[in-house]
Amino acid sequence: MAFSLAVVGAGQFAGQFATLFDHHPGVGSVFVTDLIPDRAKTLASLARLGGTFDSFEHALVSPLVDAVAIFTQRWTHGPLVLKALRAGKHVYSAVPMAMSEDEIREILEVVKETGLTYMMGETSYYNPATVFARRKIAEGAFGRLFYAEGDYVHDMDLGFYEAYQYSGGAQWKRTASFPPLHYPTHSIGGVLGAWDTRATSVSAIGVADHRGDGVFDKATSQFGNDFSNATALFELSGGSMRINEFRRVGYPSHLRESRFRYFGTEGSFEEVATAAYWYTKDGAEDVSAQVETSASLLPDDPSLKNIAPALRDAFVSGYARVHDIDRIPPELRALPNGHEGSHHFLVDDFVRAVNDSRVPPVNAWTAARFTLPGIIAHQSAQRDGERLPIPDLGNGPA
Numbered sequence: 497m498a499f500s501l502a503v504v505g506a507g508q509f510a511g512q513f514a515t516l517f518d519h520h521p522g523v524g525s526v527f528v529t530d531l532i533p534d535r536a537k538t539l540a541s542l543a544r545l546g547g548t549f550d551s552f553e554h555a556l557v558s559p560l561v562d563a564v565a566i567f568t569q570r571w572t573h574g575p576l577v578l579k580a581l582r583a584g585k586h587v588y589s590a591v592p593m594a595m596s597e598d599e600i601r602e603i604l605e606v607v608k609e610t611g612l613t614y615m616m617g618e619t620s621y622y623n624p625a626t627v628f629a630r631r632k633i634a635e636g637a638f639g640r641l642f643y644a645e646g647d648y649v650h651d652m653d654l655g656f657y658e659a660y661q662y663s664g665g666a667q668w669k670r671t672a673s674f675p676p677l678h679y680p681t682h683s684i685g686g687v688l689g690a691w692d693t694r695a696t697s698v699s700a701i702g703v704a705d706h707r708g709d710g711v712f713d714k715a716t717s718q719f720g721n722d723f724s725n726a727t728a729l730f731e732l733s734g735g736s737m738r739i740n741e742f743r744r745v746g747y748p749s750h751l752r753e754s755r756f757r758y759f760g761t762e763g764s765f766e767e768v769a770t771a772a773y774w775y776t777k778d779g780a781e782d783v784s785a786q787v788e789t790s791a792s793l794l795p796d797d798p799s800l801k802n803i804a805p806a807l808r809d810a811f812v813s814g815y816a817r818v819h820d821i822d823r824i825p826p827e828l829r830a831l832p833n834g835h836e837g838s839h840h841f842l843v844d845d846f847v848r849a850v851n852d853s854r855v856p857p858v859n860a861w862t863a864a865r866f867t868l869p870g871i872i873a874h875q876s877a878q879r880d881g882e883r884l885p886i887p888d889l890g891n892g893p894a
């Protein structure tokens with residue numbers, strides 16, 4: 497049975513998802529609301545949605561709405577998710593899950609109590625490298641996997657200044673300093689999205705920013721943050737993981753903004769911006785064609801802002817060969833995709849979870865495993881790399 501959905505936040509990222517939800521055969525009407533009413537009206541009209549609500553709160557009390565998809569600024573999700581679940585709505589949330597351990601614990605409690613669907617839209621779960629590694633793990637080809645790396649490398653100059661200005665208005669510098677390790681899900685989610693384990697402790701290093709433009713400035717920052725680059729080394733239950741979250745980095749994030757390496761006793765995988773390899777003790781196999789997408793980013797992705805238009809078109813939409821396209825409803829297949837082919841899969845996961853009463857792959861407990869280690873890593877970086885334990889919040893229902 498089709499359910500109806502309200503998109504909350506009609507900013508830079510919501511538009512394409514609103515269209516995908518609207519075209520999915522498992523979804524009926526799609527509505528939209530935004531604190532800035534014109535944004536909601538414009539999106540409703542451009543995407544021909546079912547209409548607008550004049551507030552999030554009105555959407556929550558409406559009997560027309562079964563679920564919400566939250567696309568508000570990255571530091572706002574936890575309280576909105578809790579309100580929506582308590583109002584009896586299923587929730588799709590953009591990353592990250594929340595800003596604190598307490599918020600995460602509360603979301604887990606409410607999901608358990610209500611039995612409603614919660615899903616976090618982590619694009620790295622369907623990053624082609626993650627999908628490739630998941631398959632190799634299932635085949636046992638890594639032997640014993642013991643170490644992996646995830647990097648999210650996106651320089652502020654590649655569109656993030658404009659994105660934060662749009663997002664934060666006149667006070668944008670207060671929030672453009674968002675701590676890199678509080679946005680850890682693209683790096684951690686690509687490792688733990690393939691490798692079924694969890695982070696148990698962490699030691700992290702933050703690199704204080706030197707640009708001097710008032711963005712990563714503790715005095716201005718809403719988060720008291722001056723780190724623009726950060727590295728964290730995690731102990732896993734049965735191995736180790738290193739992640740990098742870089743916002744000042746000479747790297748072509750329009751070619752690859754999340755990159756992964758996985759090492760096992762019998763096989764390993766690694767990728768750079770333009771190539772990917774599978775290794776065994778006998779040699780190297782170039783698997784670039786398996787994980788290349790015909791495109792990877794949306795036309796309005798911040799990292800494309802300073803790229804020539806001709807090149808920009810080459811990065812829009814498409815799947816990789818490793819993707820299981822057959823499971824995607826035909827109604828979605830021809831629509832724009834994004835983030836290395838992941839958007840169609842995320843929308844489809846949520847719709848199937850709600851309609852079939854199934855637990856989605858990136859459910860609340862998985863989302864906690866992708867998010868909480870970064871929150872604790874930021875605390876470690878603030879304490880000069882002190883090694884800190886990461887609580888186990890459990891596996892959640894099967």
Ligand SMILES: NC(=O)c1ccc[n+]([C@@H]2O[C@H](COP(=O)([O-])OP(=O)(O)OC[C@H]3O[C@@H](n4cnc5c(N)ncnc54)[C@H](O)[C@@H]3O)[C@@H](O)[C@H]2O)c1
Nearest residue numbers: 505506507508509530531552567568569570590591619663
């Ligand atoms: N690869 C990815 O997974 C990926 C990529 C880009 C963005 N994102 C995530 O998507 C989210 C949205 O990003 P964006 O760039 O579109 O942000 P944005 O600032 O452009 O848009 C957010 C919108 O939410 C609205 N809003 C805020 N609070 C609201 C409320 N209570 N009720 C209604 N509307 C409200 C704002 O007015 C704004 O228009 C962020 O959390 C970001 O982390 C994820």
